[in-house]
Amino acid sequence: MKIGAAIILALAVAEAQTQEVDPNAFTVVSRDQIPGEYLTVGMDINVRGENGVERTARIREIREETVLLDLNNRLAGKTLIYEVKVLGVESPGK
Secondary structure, three states, rough: OOOOOOOEEEOHHHHHHHOOOOOOHHHEHHHHHOOHHHHHOOOOOEEEEOOEEEEEEEEEEEOOEEEEEOOOOOOOOOOOEEEEEEEOOOOOOO
């Protein structure tokens, strides 16, 4: 590729070595466990598991009395798309 050349790369889950969506990584919690200002579908929140480890969960569904949380990595099951442009070329050893 020459300076100024651009390419778009699309990597499927297997090629990108990302994870598939794990259907067991969803959990339901009581709606009153999540502060009202965070009750938005798609919102990322920090949760602490029974083992004390903190992780990010995404609110997938808000029900009358419960909330469905997705504990999968944000990129799980997604095709990754990279736009790459050559800005410059340097000699080895620089």
